[in-house]
Amino acid sequence: MTTRYNPPPNWPRPPAGWTPPAGWTPDPAWGPPPPQWQLWVDEEIPLFGARGKARELAAENGELQKKLTAWHAEATKLQGQLNQRQGELTQLRGEHDRLQSEMRRLGQMAAFELEQYRDRLTQQTAELEQRVGALSQQVVVTEETVLLQEVGVYEYRHPLTDAVAYQGKLATFQDRIKAMAMKDGGAVQADTRWTVSGSEAKGRAMIRDYSKLVLRAYNAEADNLVRGLKPYKVDSAIERLNKVAETIARLGKSMDIQISNDYHRLRRKELELTADYLAKVAEEKEREREEKARLREERKVQQEIERERARLEKERQHYANALAALRAKGDAEGVAQMEERLAEVEAAAEAVDYRAANVRAGYVYVISNIGAFGEHMVKIGMTRRLDPLDRVRELSDASVPFNFDVHALFFSEDAVGIETQMHARLADRRVNLVNQRREFFHVTPQEAKTHLLALTGNLLQYDEVPEALEYRQSVTSARVEPVSGTSSATPGDGPNA
Template sequence: MEKEMLQNDIEELKNIKQSLQMDIIELDDKILFQNFGVYQPQYNFATLDEYKEKLDDIRNQQKEMIKSHTAAICNTAWKVQGSEKAGKKMIAENIQQALRNFNIECDLCISKVKFSNYDNSKERIFRAFELQNKLNATNDIHIVDEYYKLKIKELDLAYEYQKKKQEEKEELRRKREELREAEKVAREIEEKRKELEKEQEHYQNYLKKINEQIEVEQSEERKQYLISKKEELDNNVHDVHLALEDLDYREANHRAGYVYIISNIGAFGENIFKIGMTRRLEPEERIAELSGASVPFKFDIHAMIFSDDAPKLEAALHNHFADKKVNLVNGRKEFFNVTLEEIKKVVRDNHDKTVDFVNVPDAEQYRESLMIRKNLNAN
């Protein structure tokens, strides 16, 4: 019986040890993140409204503490010239001044908080808390820990609120960009359809005339020429028909498109690739847009891969290289620090082994700029 009890105690101690080890690992991770300046979100709400509601709640808690005289307290019943009433008035004025000074410093920190100054803002609030308590120690007045902690919670929420606000702005910008892109694709398809239908009508009219001429033509030599011309036109009509069918497919299938692999060594250096997708009929136009005034040199195309499910292929590449992202904070940025050989392998594993890649980018203007600079330096 005693042996069983000892065995149970041993098992319980093992469980406690395992639990404590997990706590230590979790704490070590938090300390590691803090040492590297990585902010650990305290709330992670899904929407701005949730942050606003929580902010209002915390501010209301602060107001209630001030109204109920529990934000700062005095443990001594002071008298002024023997008057308790005057003593209470003095205490109330000193408490009001202490809270006012503390709140002003907190509001300044909270209103300007961002990632680069979060730790400093937190430290400033703590120093303001300590300073007011030190200045009022003679009167036995101090701001309570609970009120200080509410200010830290407000700081955390304000920072996360600003971050969420920026995320929602970027999401809205992304959706607008997607809408503009979809509108461009729709216009492109419509223009191409009109062009093909006009071409089809031209061939059919010409074919009709050829058929009429064949029926009445007496010269065998001329007739053979017209028949060969008719075969050529039949092929043209067939090609246009296939092109229209492809257009119908692209219009109906919103996931069909091109995944592009591009680089800009003049702007970003070697082994930095942008992996994105477009539904444009002429995908090079999208690359030309990306090569606008915001970058010093145009992008070079290493691969342009058509896929019936372009988002799936793009996601496979993004997920595979998630730890190689240049920007590890903003997931919408599509630049990766990888080699072209790594990209080739993932594309061939997930899509098609026959995709052609351009190994060496032209980077024409960049290389010309290097030559010009070299000559200028030589002179």
């Protein structure tokens, strides 16, 4: 039998076949149903509809059977998982019972001490690693760094002749460092009179493991300092390494563990020797570069002299042939003129030979580049070129935005001496205090002229105001172009940008 919804007579009639959904409640405005009114009544199946209703109920029963089978399968699966978890729980309980039995065997007090030591070591290790990380990022400004920036002088702590000598010295120190870092080599000092669970062997093992840990942290910091060392930052590196050693000693105080003084001293000297070695390598490279530059310049001078000699010899031969022809003709006036020209050529050839033999002879020049360096900087140098402007043109290459302007260019039999004296007079005005071949000075052309006059006595020509044609045209263009609308440049976008 099935039931159907039976609305009271005083309620609205629902549509045919309508059944109240789950959670449905009647509208209070409808009023209460009559007393003892049944909202659900049995529904009789008519005779002629019995077979259809039976088929409908059979189909519904089949669906319910499928759902019941699925629920049984899910329940079986869940039961399997439950059994697995219960097995794991049983295994864990067995492990727990075993550990408890082991603790009872060792004794409650010994286990408590071991746990304390473990916690203490873990905390100290974390503090040590945090401190080492902070030290790695810390920048220590030292007096030596400031000194180098101000005067550009590196002071060797272990003066040796060359980089090879420093390599040998470093190798010796590094061998000693490796020997001390080995087991029982003396790199770490520690009190081995510790016991764990009443066992001295376990206490020694614990101290040994902790010693390895602190030595590894110390060596990691020392190795990083060596790898990234700059010669002028050696004091900063040593100070950082000192702080690492102090931190290890402070954190290991409760167990009397610290880096030994001998090992720390070796690693400090390693830093000093590494800085000296790097400085010496840089010095030798710079010296080699300067020597190559000097040899290149010397080759250019020799090539120029050879070309000039060949040209003069060709002229001399030409004039000599012409002189012989004039003499054969008996042209006295022509002979006199040709002899005069030949004498000039021979005098020029002698001058070239003199320049080739006298390495101190040459041209002293004073040049500037206001577009690149401003109005208060000049370059003072000398060249042995027969055409000194070739040297000036070489300096005005792609490395500067504008050509150099020449203020003074004069020949001297002692050009080297005049150049040296000019550099000595302006030593405190040097731009590059490290590389003496960088011949730039913080002086104006007028100041340079005063010193040159004091050394030479007279100057045939000296241009105090530089022409700076390209620079001045660039400045003018930068001011004019925004007005015409052909460029987005501004006056600030000049050649110094």
